[in-house]
Amino acid sequence: MDAKEFGRKLKEIRKEKKITLLDLKAKTGYSDSYLSQIENGYKDLPKPALLRKLAIGLDVSPIYLMNLAGYSDSYIDMEYDLVKSEGNNTKYLNEMRDINVTLPCTEEIKTEFGEPTIRELSDDELRRRVFDLHDLLNMEVDLYYKNASLTDEKRKKVRTILELIFE
Template identity: 35%
Template sequence: MKPSAKEFGGYLKMLRQRCGMTVRELEDKSSVSHSYLTQMENGRRGVPSPDILKKLCVPLNTSYDELMSSAGYLETYTTKTKNYDALITSIIDSNQPSDFFLEDEVVQIPIYGEIKADYNMIAEQNIIGYKVASKKEVSDGEYFYLIVKGDSMIDEGIREGYKVLVKKQSFVENGKIGVVIVNGDEATLKRVFYDGSNVILQASNKEIPPRVLSIGDVMIQGQVRSVVFDV
């Protein structure tokens, strides 16, 4: 659960004051504007994007993962982070609810290259990085991320640059979004429907017609569980 703008603003102010910096000094060190920082601390801005947090972590003398956790992007907070005591103190001082952050373990999920939301992208199997997720969220199987390129799934709100969290499995429930290998080498992200011995791959873009293939010509890599995007 993400904190409110007021809760996160109070936490951000605590970190800045702990470093003995003014808002102007934080602006100079982070390249985040003075007005934006002031609005965040006063709760007049929503929780910032991961890109903003990345700029703030070094001047605030904290880790990127800790800021991501405190902003609610990782859903939980782990006691293994070095500034946990300071965070708890800030919660108590600001009268935030005691269950605002919960202890939990997090795990690293591999990102397997890019997948183009189209039919002509050759499957990439190389790991290009990792993304942290709550262990509880992915406790029911093996997961991986893929990065979307192309616009054939835009009507589902899946746009280029978004990451999709995929549960690795050899089948997709009828009508769900799956990661499919076509003809042994083409990776595609589509809704999957079954029609006898055929599989229908349905784009979510009115300009792209459905594609009907023999079930023997496709290989399911997994089913999409969620979509992640930076705001």
């Protein structure tokens, strides 16, 4: 993306959020005339430090602006680590990303004759179970609360409390 195209998109974001150049000036510390020059493509693509300030001022992810400015994925990964370590932009760290998690994909059920058998869970059932507290507490997987592993005794207490609340 070139500077003119980036500036046009930046202006579009600012206007969608109903933020004036003077508002952005107050939030970033950069003059409104300098910001206008960026929006009109008269300045080079902003450096990461300026993009971070613009992101905060516009209430968007700094990583989003870095993507718009054409920074490479490896550079953006470093930026993500920096934003994470600074801790002042935590809401931007809630962007979606895929991770690999191993879950039990079968369950033991009883047949109509009372005999135990194993059935495979569908992908939809697995997705639901990842966010179902009852299923999570009953799975044989490590669960944590504030970085401390839940023991069997603590799981039982949590189940009891949830049953009292919801049943």
